[in-house]
Amino acid sequence: MEEPGFRVLLTEPGDRKTEAVRAVRTVTGLSLWNSKLLLDRAPVAATEPDWLETAQDAADVLEAAGVRAAVLCGWCDRTVPREGAPLDPAPCTGPWPPRTCRASHPPDTPTGHAPC
Template structure:
């Protein structure tokens, strides 16, 4: 059993495309030109599977720039809605299995 990763998918640039390009650049570290190309190829994966805190930070930066983002759980493949339910971060320190994925079975309120 491994800890699940969370992927960030850019689905749409939103209304403020230049801000979205800058946000992609901030999140990925790509050049301005490559960030623009990445935005033009939406829907596209912005970050590979990683920690929830990193993915959540990337989503926050991109959403602040009006980009539309989808956060996916690698464990079960489900879409995670930010703020839909409380997340027990202590739970991420233990090995997981598909049966205990919080995207499939949200944890009880803390």
């Protein structure tokens, strides 16, 4: 069964505007001007659906620059916890069994990323 895509949501631009714009540019590949426009529209999706690990890495880059970011499941639109804790007891609305939903049950690794 196909896994969902995970996208990064910019929730707040933060106080370090220059660093934040550069981080958005790094994550999205947009020009500086379009990165600033995207940042000014927060809350807004910053990335297209991608693998969970890719979305978490992008959120890490943004947060290192002071931007508040969240990773959202592409099927159930729930926020994936960054600390590896379960999301909530409700099952995912996606087409797979709840115990296999990566949004509800993130990998149990020290970094929060799935092993290679």
